[in-house]
Amino acid sequence: xxxxxxxxxFRLTPAFLFGSTGETLTEKSGHLNLGTPGIMCMGVAxxxxxxxxxxxxxxxxxxxxxxxxxxFVVFFALLLGALSGLIFSFFTVSLRCNxxxxxxxxxxxxxxxxxxxxxxxxxSHFQSIFFYNNYCSTINTLFISDQAxxxxxxxxxGANGVLWFMSFTIAIAVAVVLKxxxxxxFVRAVGENAGCADAAGINVSTYRYVTTIIGSAISALGGLYxxxxxxxxxxxxxxxxxxxxxxxxxxxxxxWKTDLGILGAILFAFLFKLPEIYGLPSPQLxxxxxxLPYFVTIIILVMISAFDKKAAQAxxxxxxxxxxxxR
Amino acid sequence: MSKTVLEKDKNNLExxxxxxxxxxxxxxxxxxxxxxxxxxxxxxxxxxxxxxxCAFVLNIFKPGKFFxxxxxxxxxxxxxTNKFFITLDEFAIxxxxxxxxxxxxxxxFWNLGxxxxxxxxxxxxxxxSKYIGPYVPNVLCTILMLIFAIxxxxxxxxIPAFFxxxxxxxxxxxxxxxxxxxxxxxxxxxQVIDPAHGTIAQLTxxxxxxxxxxxxxxxxxxxxxxxxxxxxxxxxxxxxxxxxTVVGETxxxxxxxxxxxxAVIMRTVVLCGILCGIIGYFTVLKxxxxxxxxxxGKGFTAVMIAWLGHMNVVEVxxxxxxxxxxxxxxxxxxxxxxxxxxxTNITIAIFLITILAFEFFLNYEVHFNKKIxxxxxxxxxxxx
Numbered sequence: 069x070x071x072x073x074x075x076x077x078f079r080l081t082p083a084f085l086f087g088s089t090g091e092t093l094t095e096k097s098g099h100l101n102l103g104t105p106g107i108m109c110m111g112v113a114x115x116x117x118x119x120x121x122x123x124x125x126x127x128x129x130x131x132x133x134x135x136x137x138x139x140f141v142v143f144f145a146l147l148l149g150a151l152s153g154l155i156f157s158f159f160t161v162s163l164r165c166n167x168x169x170x171x172x173x174x175x176x177x178x179x180x181x182x183x184x185x186x187x188x189x190x191x192s193h194f195q196s197i198f199f200y201n202n203y204c205s206t207i208n209t210l211f212i213s214d215q216a217x218x219x220x221x222x223x224x225x226g227a228n229g230v231l232w233f234m235s236f237t238i239a240i241a242v243a244v245v246l247k248x249x250x251x252x253x254f255v256r257a258v259g260e261n262a263g264c265a266d267a268a269g270i271n272v273s274t275y276r277y278v279t280t281i282i283g284s285a286i287s288a289l290g291g292l293y294x295x296x297x298x299x300x301x302x303x304x305x306x307x308x309x310x311x312x313x314x315x316x317x318x319x320x321x322x323x324w325k326t327d328l329g330i331l332g333a334i335l336f337a338f339l340f341k342l343p344e345i346y347g348l349p350s351p352q353l354x355x356x357x358x359x360l361p362y363f364v365t366i367i368i369l370v371m372i373s374a375f376d377k378k379a380a381q382a383x384x385x386x387x388x389x390x391x392x393x394x395r
Numbered sequence: 396m397s398k399t400v401l402e403k404d405k406n407n408l409e410x411x412x413x414x415x416x417x418x419x420x421x422x423x424x425x426x427x428x429x430x431x432x433x434x435x436x437x438x439x440x441x442x443x444x445x446x447x448x449c450a451f452v453l454n455i456f457k458p459g460k461f462f463x464x465x466x467x468x469x470x471x472x473x474x475x476t477n478k479f480f481i482t483l484d485e486f487a488i489x490x491x492x493x494x495x496x497x498x499x500x501x502x503x504f505w506n507l508g509x510x511x512x513x514x515x516x517x518x519x520x521x522x523x524s525k526y527i528g529p530y531v532p533n534v535l536c537t538i539l540m541l542i543f544a545i546x547x548x549x550x551x552x553x554i555p556a557f558f559x560x561x562x563x564x565x566x567x568x569x570x571x572x573x574x575x576x577x578x579x580x581x582x583x584x585x586q587v588i589d590p591a592h593g594t595i596a597q598l599t600x601x602x603x604x605x606x607x608x609x610x611x612x613x614x615x616x617x618x619x620x621x622x623x624x625x626x627x628x629x630x631x632x633x634x635x636x637x638x639x640t641v642v643g644e645t646x647x648x649x650x651x652x653x654x655x656x657x658a659v660i661m662r663t664v665v666l667c668g669i670l671c672g673i674i675g676y677f678t679v680l681k682x683x684x685x686x687x688x689x690x691x692g693k694g695f696t697a698v699m700i701a702w703l704g705h706m707n708v709v710e711v712x713x714x715x716x717x718x719x720x721x722x723x724x725x726x727x728x729x730x731x732x733x734x735x736x737x738x739t740n741i742t743i744a745i746f747l748i749t750i751l752a753f754e755f756f757l758n759y760e761v762h763f764n765k766k767i768x769x770x771x772x773x774x775x776x777x778x779x
Contacts, residue, residue: 102571163755164755164758165754168505168567168698169699169702170751172507172695172698173699173744174744174748176740177741177745179737181737181740182737183736183737184456184734184738187734188734317568352583352586352590355586356583358579359578359582362572362576362579366569366573366576369568369569373558376562391423393424393425
């Protein structure tokens with residue numbers, strides 16, 4: 069039973085981890101991108117568009133190759149994610165719009181876009197559910213299935229898709245880049261004090277553009293993971309944005325560190341799945357447990373502000389647009 | 396001879412340009428004094444562009460349906476009595492929430508938690524109706540519902556405000572999380588009240604089951620109008636309104652002129668919570684029940700309305716009306732051309748994002764580098 073819980077929790081982890089890694093990278097450069105839930109929805113939309121296009125090219129899933137399907141979905145998810153980041157940073161960096169308002173508007177847009185693509189494709193393919201399911205299961209045949217596993221280790225870590233491994237790799241890579249490289253130092257400088265960074269000759273706009281675009285592309289993979297590997301193409305409309313808000317919560321929970329983010333994402337997934345697998349003594353407790361991650365995040369938020377420890381704080385210029393003349 | 400000189404000049408100019416790569420084509424400056432006329436012109440252009448953008452998006456998905464969104468909007472407004480009341484309800488709720496969060500935004504307190512405050516207020520009303528309702532007369536029950544909704548909304552808003560005042564905790568993320576906690580509480584009580592179904596059945600006590608929905612919409616609308624008038628007076632004519640504006644502008648100035656900043660923060664945000672509680676109360680009155688998704692993200696839409704309305708009551712009314720208008724229009728249009736309810740989200744987002752983009756022209760002005768343009772022009776003229 070416990071092994072099954074762990075497995076389910078591991079399975080859910082990347083849905084949070086991609087989102088929080090992308091959002092952390094964006095927030096480190098001083099951008100509070102509340103559009104992350106919307107961008108994750110765009111990732112799902114990208115996956116759907118990719119599968120649809122590939123379907124037209126190869127003509128039916130019987131001829132589909134798993135690798136090409138995978139390349140198509142990931143390419144379109146990354147493309148839509150990066151495009152979202154570009155739009156977001158054009159508004160907040162170049163036009164200096166308010167980041168919170170733009171983020172919320174973009175979330176609304178993303179949810180709508182995802183629903184619309186879902187609806188449009190559904191009406192063109194009669195049995196859309198099986199349509200996506202077929203393709204997504206092709207991708208998953210790249211690896212051993214749950215049933216074929218011989219031991220627990222294989223069951224927990226081996227029987228997962230490419231995106232699953234990608235999520236952990238990217239989280240660690242982002243942590244290393246932010247902590248150990250010159251570029252990472254510049255990104256952090258821009259986020260902490262854009263004025264200072266500008267005076268030191270760092271191009272604030274470029275850094276903010278690039279980090280937001282890369283961060284959004286990573287976040288979009290979170291939505292794609294949920295669609296392709298976790299739910300294998302079976303979708304219920306309106307779930308993705310809930311994961312998105314949890315990903316935003318996770319950024320605070322892990323104190324803006326993506327390596328800690330891995331543990332945080334596993335914990336969130338664990339709390340999320342615990343009532344479902346174990347079946348707590350009463351349905352009431354079940355419900356409360358589902359919302360526990362939000363509560364824990366609030367506690368963390370209060371604690372970091374109450375103890376006022378410098379290393380644990382949010383980036384200094386988080387949410388503040390930079391305009392040189394206003395210094 | 397003249398020709399060679401000219402060529403030389405031209406070459407010189409070009410080489411100068413090449414030597415000075417830092418010369419930018421334009422630069423952006425803050426707009427200092429903006430006349431009312433300019434503001435109104437920019438606003439009107441932005442709204443017209445935003446409406447056209449919405450129509451354009453519909454045209455992309457369903458070619459040839461460019462004007463459908465406008466005709467549907469007017470149809471939703473004037474088509475039939477029922478349609479009119481649905482639009483009125485949408486408008487009343489959007490305006491109500493925007494007005495409720497207005498003082499917090501004027502104080503630069505990012506209250507994204509309107510949805511949670513409404514839900515908790517509504518939940519309190521539901522619980523009163525469920526557990527106290529059977530033992531008291533109907534009128535008393537509904538009054539108690541209102542009172543408890545106000546208290547619950549206020550307390551829910553006080554929590555982030557307290558930590559903001561005490562520790563300067565980031566209120567944007569705090570209030571955002573509080574929304575989901577409120578949803579969690581509702582999901583919890585749904586299970587407590589009816590474990591078999593997990594939903595709250597239609598309430599009878601204190602919700603006026605005999606009154607029609609239209610009457611309730613009118614009541615809600617009247618309450619919202621009163622709230623709007625109150626807020627106009629509160630922000631512009633009272634000491635409280637002045638104090639919260641100063642706190643919003645600069646906290647230190649407020650401190651030095653003797654304003655108790657912490658008290659002002661808590662007082663203002665609790666006021667937001669109270670107004671949200673009232674909205675929660677009449678939502679329950681109309682729906683006779685509550686569920687986690689009953690507000691459906693209108694709290695966020697209201698944030699955008701309040702911000703794009705520049706925290707000014709009159710502008711907020713106009714914005715709320717336009718958003719309600721376009722929401723209803725796109726939802727009617729989406730059913731007509733078979734696009735699904737998600738299309739409404741897209742139009743609202745496109746509408747608000749377009750207006751947001753035009754904010755740039757209110758706050759900044761673009762200066763083109765005359766030197767570069769002139770020199771190019773001169774060269775051209777001489778060539779001719």
